[in-house]
Amino acid sequence: MARGKTQIKRIEDATTRQVTFSKRRKGLLKKAFELSVLCDAEVALIIFSPSGKLYEFSSSSATSTIERYQKSIKNRPTSKQMDLERLQHFEEEVAIQRKKIELLEETTRKLLGDGLDSSSIDELQQVERQLERSLSIIRSRKILLFCERINQLKEEGKILRKKNAELREKYEERQLELSIGQQFSSLEQVKEVETQLFIGLPNR
Structure with missing residues (x-):
């Protein structure tokens, strides 16, 4: 069965509060240790219980880590300085x-x-x-x-000369077709000429 979500607020019952502190403290110390080992990080953890009892964990030395932190704070520029x-x-x-x-x-x-x-x-x-x-x-x-x-003008000139040659060729073909057509038309007219044959004296 899934555990319900814990409401983040002060636990009023003293016994429950002490039990919760003990469990969370152990988990927090375990996470600090894992972080220092897995990531090779310098970790210092200080916890005071509600009764004032001290619990601490340090991957090297809590004092040296605190000194390093204080130096870093002094050298860190504030937002105004930035x-x-x-x-x-x-x-x-x-x-x-x-x-x-x-x-x-x-x-x-x-x-x-x-x-x-x-x-x-x-x-x-x-x-x-x-x-x-x-x-x-x-x-x-x-x-x-x-x-x-x-x-560019040379290329345009080549294109125009090519088109001109094509048009000239078409014009000559058309002229030849017209000439041949005229010749056939003349032959047809010659064939269609009527010839009358008269026998005897011409009428006066």
């Missing part, structure tokens, strides 16, 4: 991106010929090299597009 660190990191990223944007805007202005009055010779030469590289890329791209367009 929020401040994230905010600081975000502000740094924003500052970096803002500098990049400003640099790009300045470079764009110089490439368009604005803001060159305060530029040194080295900066002007750098802008000139950038423009030359850009022009080279643009020319290469334009030549590539021209070549692609020329090849």
Whole structure:
């Protein structure tokens, strides 16, 4: 028979409460031991009974585990510190991106010929090299597009010539059919010419 679900609240009966404590304590200590052995974890368990009696389990030393825990708590950043660190990191990223944007805007202005009055010779030469590289890329791209367009027009020309040859061939076949038809029509007319034969003198 299945055991009913235990309601989680304080047990009022002292005897029942003591029995439950004893059973749960043993189970908890057993689970702590299994966890330390199976997972190679450092486990320290401290229990005080309602009467104040101490029960403990430690996979190594409870004192060293507690010291380690206290050090970890001290070094662990609080949620507020973590929020401040994230905010600081975000502000740094924003500052970096803002500098990049400003640099790009300045470079764009110089490439368009604005803001060159305060530029040194080295900066002007750098802008000139950038423009030359850009022009080279643009020319290469334009030549590539021209070549692609020329090849496309050549293919279209081949298709048009092929269609033109097919149409010419059909036209010549049609002309030949019409010529043959006209010849047959002429022969039929010659056959259908009526011939009258008169005997004697013609009528006046």
